[in-house]
Amino acid sequence: MRQAQALTVMLNGSSVFLTGAPGAGKTYLLNEFISRARDAGKTVAVTASTGIAATHIGGTTIHSWSGLGIRDRLEERDKRALAANPKLIKRYNATDVLVIDEVSMLHGQRLDMVNEASKLLRRSREPFGGLQVVLVGDLFQLPPVSRGSSDFDFVHQSAAWEELSPKICYLTEQHRQTSGGLLDFLEAMRRGDLQDFHHELLQERIGAQPNPDQPVTKLYAHNIDIDTINQKHLADISGQVHRYEMQVKGREAKVEQIRRSVLAPEVLELKAGAEVMFVANNPSAGYVNGSRGQITGFEDGQPVVKINGGSRRIKVSEHDWKLEEDGKVRAEVSQLPLRLAWAITIHKSQGMSLDSAEIDLSRSFTPGMGYVALSRVRSLNGLYLRGINGMALQLHPQIHDLDDLLRQASAELAAVTADAPAQADEPAAAQPDSQVLSALKAWRLQRANADNLPAYVIAHDSVLELVALKLPATAGQLLALKGFGPAKVDKYGADILQLITKHSA
DSSP states (O other), X not given: OOHHHHXXXXXXXXXXXEEESTTSOHHHHHHHHHHHHHHTTOOEEEEESSHHHHHHTTOEEHHHHHTOTTOSSOOHHHHHHHHTOHHHHHHHHHOSEEEEESGGGSOHHHHHHHHHHHHHHHTOOSGGGGOEEEEEXXXXXXXXXXXXXXSBOOGGGSHHHHHHOOEEEEEOOOOOOOSTTHHHHHHHHHHTOOOHHHHHHHHTTBTOOOOTXXXXXXXXXXXXXXXXXXXXXHHHSOSOOEEEEOEEEEOHHHHHHHHHHOOSOSEXXXXXXXXXXXXXXXXXXXXXTTOEEEEEEEETTEEEEEETTSOOEEEOOOEEEEEEETTEXXXXXXXXXXXXXXXXXXXXXXXXXXXXXXXXXXXXXXXXXXXXXXXXXXOGGGEEEEEEOGXXXXXXXXXXXXXXXXXXXXXXXHTTOOOOOOOOSOOOOOOOOHHHHHHHHHHHXXXXXXXXXOHHHHOOHHHHHHHHHHOOOSHHHHHTSTTOOHHXXXXXXXXXXXXXXXXXX
């Protein structure tokens, strides 16, 4: 499917799964859709499965946006807390489109929870409460592993995915031309059609050495590999060790729940010169989850990090991760939001784009691992292979079968879909419905007299003008407008909606 055809499907309001190989233009198309949807007056929530991925599209994590945090499931008390949160109610009802990028890294259980919360807060039984949902990603990447299990919790196998039944937009054009053969290699992996010349291409990168002055991220399959490498590099640096221990509050079971979701180590040892990666989001402080840098020194016992690619230095303070239930903090951990980053696991690299990487695939242990590692690098010239085994180039057979179905579904949709037209010049600004606005102002005056209230307490002119412009048809759409909270909608919503029905053209 061409980008312009996929854009048509998305602009028509359909929920979709936007997919395709690296270089097919998923991010470009997503940004184009978001821009046009917002120009059309829609509110678009831009989220991703991880902090690193969210920064690439200027969004937030789905965990944060949804208000679900690090919960593993929705208990009845959680639902009561969500339903009593006016900020969340407003957020869900003010949203028209929910975007979730890098969806392959999202647990299927998490998507089910977002679906359930959307229905609850939008008071609708429709999938995701009637939201248009745009899922974006590449299912050939590694899915998350369910805790306590070796089974993958594939997001496309979730009940929410089945209920949503998204239209498939599989981009087939290739727009990235600077890969020097790497994209062709990845596409051949997807097709299960690796030839001898593909293997020869990869063999040429085994043993290649980066420039000593070139910052290179090392990717390994196992945690034990990266821990050993990071500690060795740290030991090779002369100077004082600064040790930071994680502080915890709350019941052990709740604390452990946070620990499992936090990438910061319980004990962090640092020296000046250490390579580090941030593991939390704090844009106001100058870093996001996945930002890389180097320790340049310590001030008042706190590390100072110079961010890679710039001159900015950040004095890093502790970050708090909290588990809240029923509006109360049940557990909390505090630690510097850093970890050593000479090496990271392939799994943690998902969502990153790297100019260069030193990759060891000799201990690959699951299908898709080599695909994920190789697709992090922008070109073959930036790939430095330390080894490779037979598992590294395998992909999950279930995803191969699914990919054929996705391609077929997308081709059938493309056959009946026209290209989206080029974006028109700046459209004329929409105007409020004059009859509705007059009726609303008359109603407001009558209601103010009856309740012995100033008219502005019921609604300012600007609020009534917005209502006459948007012409909401449901309580949820009214709640989405600025100036309306749950209490005001409960008190005045029925009257306002009746007036709109009666007086709108």
